[in-house]
Amino acid sequence: MRKSYLFTSESVSEGHPDKVADQISDAIVDLFLSKDPEARVACETLVTTQKVVLAGEIRGNGIMDRDGNWAEGVREEIEAAVRATVKRIGYEQDGFHWQTLDFANHLHPQSAHIAQGVDASGNKDEGAGDQGIMFGFACDETPDLMPAAIDYSHKILQAMADDRHDGNAPFLEPDAKSQVTLRFEDGRPVEATAVVVSTQHAPGYDEGEKRDELHSYVKSVVAKVLPEGMLTEKTVFHINPTGTFVIGGPDGDAGITGRKIIVDTYGGAAPHGGGAFSGKDPTKVDRSAAYIARYLAKNIVAAGLAKRCTIQLAYAIGVSQPLSLYVDTHGSGTVPDDAIEAAIFSIERLGGLTPRAIRTVLNLNRPIYEKSAAYGHFGREAEGDHFPWEKTDLVEDLREALEG
Template identity: 25%
Template sequence: MIEKVNPSHPDKVADRIAGAIVDLAYKKEENPKIAVEVLLGHGVVNLIIESSVNISNAEAEDIVSRITKRTDLKVSLVMVAQDPILASNQDGGIRCGDNGIFRGVPLTEEERTLSKIAHDIYERYPSDGKYVLGNGKLIICQSNAKTEDLKKLYPNAVINPLGDWVGGTDVDAGATNRKLGSDMAQSVSGGGLMGKDLSKADVSVNIYAFLKAQKTGKPVELFCAIGDTEIDGKPYREIVEIARNYITRIGGFEKFAEWGLF
């Protein structure tokens, strides 16, 4: 079974804001060190940013208003420099930026099917939605859509069990990296994908393991310690470049945050 949420789900809105801030950091510096946490809901957006580059209040507010399509939200920003000991880990080269275990698992047909359903519905209704598929049962919760209209499209699904609803961040709060299953399917392990630079293993090693699993058709299990210079028989800088190429190909960290890895 698998759950998928769309880019307008509050948790994914938080991920997208974090991703946009990381994109901005990469525009300011070739290899920035940054970690972004976002908690939003009910009129407030809280941002905590640890970074080697400065993100101004105005820049953060512009990103929030663009992604949420709202100008009435109160943005609270805490901007601090990265811990100097952690920062020194990258002195003189690109090394693993975290400890962790990582797993890549080939996607199942069920996971691919639900991803397509989620994309198709979101193209028709670009608002907050969540979708679940397991043992042949499809559950669709789609805001700002007539339940009866969706039943015509998916007659065998359970649709909006509580009836029509509006969704969004005034209904539910959102936080970064709270929808790991939606982003990674069975590859969930270690830390979250979103709001971090490429030196972080949570980003690069997770992407690398997932891509390798899809290519080989076999599960991949990796682990690393902060400061490692080699993972899976490859220099860590190569792992980072594989992840960088993937992020670049799909359009950046903000685009990556919309749907995750599938």
């Protein structure tokens, strides 16, 4: 790979319309998994001016039967979860308000033909919920073992959102985007050459002293997030470069589940198989296999086996065994890549990376997903039930498998 170059990644806030849709979809996943850990969920969300629309296929005990009959009270719980999510994000605007928005629920039963291929029966193990390729990645650019540009982009917006929720930045509104360009020398990030932050704001913060206050605030947040020395006198800031940003969120632009897959993963620093995560229960390998791939890649780097690692997995719908496992340490590995592949399959508790084994290893059949739907699914702190794919508890297993 090149030693000297510029690389850019972007992030969007929890109030970005596509992220509002992602969080609503995952709030529904969490609601259904809390009722039935084996629930099947494929929930898509559309948000626009004063409207939220749900559509998709579902199945689960205490939720909906195969004929499309809702369990008592569930429809009301769904609407309550939607409104609570919008309220938590902070939308109480004329164009999008948690309390007064119009809500439509078009969820319906899962296709019986999909169910017969995915469900375990007789001697048949649970199959993958769909075909596809999934990637995981880790590198040693940051303590989170994430690519630096996306890591910093996420953390800028997370810090701004925390200040907004805490009342420390009352001029901020929920919708925002960030973008960080880094200069790399000898493959390491050494300088931020450009930082872009566009944030929805209260009226009046686009000119004069209030504009200066907003710009000064954003620069102070960036300075706290980026490591010492990364900002220099050459760093170019673009803060709200279009000027006024009062109308935002779903009122400014429609949002749909699954449109920010690069923001959700590695900011373009690694491949993406194309599948979105939010709104899907963990039998869908778009989600669960991407999580286990990140888990494997992160543990490989954490074990000192490589400085960079890309994992690819491939599945066929209804088939339990992965079609392929590919490990690429980009020339940074301390052992051959094919030896790492063999080690992964030799670790008994990984169960051959079947869909059910993945769900068991990471304990994914829990309502843990709404928290992942903003500020990236990866590079987050594994705490309590959340982000189990960020744990580094496979390090010793990998080392022992390679020694054996």
